[in-house]
Amino acid sequence: MSDTDIVESLKRDLGAKALELTNPAVRRIFLKVATADLVPAVTLLRDKYDCAFLSTITGLDTGEAFEFLYHFASPVTTIHVRTTVPRSDPRFPSICGVIPGAVLYERELQEMFGVVVEGIPDGRRLNLPDDWPDGQYPMRKDWKHVRPQEVIPGGES
Amino acid sequence: MLNKLTRWSRIKSPWILHLNSGACNACDIEIVAALTPRFDVERFGVLLKATPRHADVIVASGPVTRQMRERIIRIYEQTPNPKFVIAVGACAMSGCVYRGAYNVMGGLDQVIPVNMYVPGCPARPDAIVDGVVKLLGKL
């Protein structure tokens, strides 16, 4: 089933919900979906297009909004679902119901970008240290890190 | 005479404890490779020990991440005296490519006193063995 057939059948299934559908390279299909119908789209992909394998979720900070890319891989192609969330109200549904393995990446988004994932089964802190100050989200573009001056042991720092 | 004997025994049987403070495990694999037939540190009496209680020399690798900082201090305190610390690899010396990252303290000497630095990314097993032997020579 080549990329173009998949793009055609995706257009037929999703219809208006597919805001954007591009195929920039061989075996790479990008699909833009509103956050409301994210979960149905993911369920459709998992059942009809055999995309049960979620590689990862990439978070992007594009100034006024956050963008999330869900990378799915099937034996024939890879499909990347993109949703955007306004910076003012960063909430979007969790897909852990559909793909149990997704809880990993959603917790990272929560911690790195300060977004809220509704319905996440386990919302604890992921890999920032225990004593990390709350409210600091390192992956945001506006977050700058001032580097502490390393002290050279033995005096002449 | 007694402290000549203890000095000789300390030089001849340094037991090492391997400590990874957030490294990319290239140096750790080279440390473990130093135990294998080709480099075989057991010739110098070096044994890889599991608990800080049994160890004399802490061989640490990796730029200290913020999360590991407190654990490293505790493990350093749990090791009985006389103890020494060898920082293996560029990360343990100065943080290597991760210098300046928000979560990295940049080098082991920001946390615990270090006696011997072994350069290299990763430090070669023979460089590590050379470091251990030189540290003992300094004793």
Added chain:
Amino acid sequence: MSFVIPIGPQHPALKEPISLRMTVEGEVITGVDIRLGYNHRGVEKVAEDKNWTQNIYLAERICGICSHSHATCFVQGVERLMELAPPKRGLYIRYLVSELERVHSHLLWLGVAGHEAGFDSFFMYTWRDREIVMDLLEMITGNRVHYAINTIGGVRRDLDEGQKAKVLEGVATLRKRSEYYFRLGATEPSFVARIAGVGMLSKEQALSLCATGPVAKASGVARDVRKEDPYAVYDELDFKVCTADTCDVLGRVVVRVNELLESYNMIEQMIKGLPDGDIACKAPRKAKPGEVVSRYEAPRGENIHYIKANGTDKPERLKVRAPTLGNYPATVEMLRNGFIADIPLIFAAIDPCICCAERTVTLIGARNGEESVVRMSDLRRQALARPRNAGVKRNAVWPL
């Protein structure tokens, strides 16, 4: 009675800092809570203020034993962003080094699995033969680990006749040894007794929890990026995806040794079919705005890099997902109702590369409600720091 064992961040079985909190009844594990983040170095933030060539060396140092896979995955993506077509010879050399790295990584893992099971002679023998591959890699690239042979648009060093002959001869001795290990690993009674039927992961679990690499292949899931999404050289090589359906640690040993033998054939095919020509092409300093996803079959599973460029010479966003991250939910399933003695073995079976996967997460599996939720650090403080009067002052005086 049930009590909780912290396999603390510093533990002989784990070469890297990861903290497992096991709820245990007697010797049987009932619940698992993996806490990571000890290795989080913020690679993505650091990558945003380094230019493209510096980022190759950063990507390499994400992980020590699969350094070439991260570097290749990154360079593949950047070449696609800049629409570069690296010459065939450069690609062949690049993927020759990546197959040699797979050999050295699998031999390393076989040794560690033997060491975890207490079979130290197996560990010594496999690591002694791993030195052959390390010598080959050092001959080709100049360094035992972190080869730095990749540049954007090709490779940095060429391969002459003498080196090709040495590689072939090294591979021949290694193939003999690997068959010996295959027989040893699959038949030595005390070793098999430790790894057969341990760490079960059924096929459905492997699929639903997105397990990847030899862990999935040992449960019968034949997914391999080199076959599904062949990049550059792999569509010209013939090799088969090796799977086993015993779903346990023995299956993972079998899959990895088969992959070793497959890699030997591939290396020989690549050496024989090495086209001539130059090894790299010129690469511009800046990349046009755009985004790309590049996938690569690392020794531990599928490696994915998402790179977004905004026209300057620095990437706007670099997202790295290492294979071990995908295997952690599967590990929790495998550890459930195993024995304490099996923890290091099951954990080593996924060949964890914790430094790659510093973004992994905890899946609480502790079922019995009566376990009071103790904060992770207090628990470890109680267990490890039981001897409060260690007799050492807070700021330790320099011993010298």
Added chain:
Amino acid sequence: MAVVRTFLYLLIYPGLLFLFAYSTFCEWFDRKVYARLQNRMGPTHTGRFGLLQPIADFFKLMAKEDVVPEAADKKLFSVLPVIGLAVVATAGLLLPVWNFDLLVPGWTSFPGDIIVILYLLSLPTLVLFLAGWSSTNLFSTIGASRVLTMLFGYEVPLFLAVLSPAILADSWRLAEIAAFYQARPLLLLANLPGFLVALIAVQAKLERTPFDIPHAETEIVGGTFTEYSGKKLALFRLTFDIELVVASGLLAAVFLGGFPGGAIVGFVHFVVKTLFIIFLLSLLRALTSRIRVDQVVSFAWKVLAPLAVLQLLFTILLKGFLP
């Protein structure tokens, strides 16, 4: 005069000093064989061929700082290593190598000394359990419970295997058993399976690799020894070395026909035979991987115990038909 002689007897020759020297030599031999089997060199740079390595380890540990866990029961925690050492040293006295002529045996050879030596050899395991239990570290409690579970596994087959040659020689006195088999060397082949069972059981008693579960390095950090350091650890390691010497001496006395000849030749026999047994033990240690605690117990009761009972049956039958 006799008091001085016994004092000398206790402290110098078969006593502490000799056991210390000989057990360090055996530990060096074991480490060297184990390394050579793994294609490695083993300790070479301390003294000639690395002979002084165990002694260097011992003195270094004696000079290290000694840490006692605060929550541990201090008196018990520090007295255990000494008890362990004392028990094993007394067991060393009973070996039949020091009382050369059967007619005027020294005071250390008396009917029933094989039972005493077996009992003294199983005491260190209890000391080990108490050591693990009293250092209140989580890992050592697990190690301690494993020590006991293993004790139930290998203890009975060991007793059966070691006692069956004694039954054939119908005497409980080591010196007489050894003399019996020296007279009829052919009968040594009769208790070969017993020798095998005893070897494996001793390997388990000494907690060496197929059975080194209580202080399994990669699983439960240090096992029973997690909290021990400095002098106590040195004494514990010495206890294990002496236990290795005594156990292999016992096996040599019972299964390999004792140590004939006078003082010198008997001693040479003693050295050669114990080194042969230690070689077998380190061979076993190099070729197998560590098995789980439940596997040890099931292996002991499914394989070792039946074999030992068979050996006993065969001995009794043989005793019946002997002229």
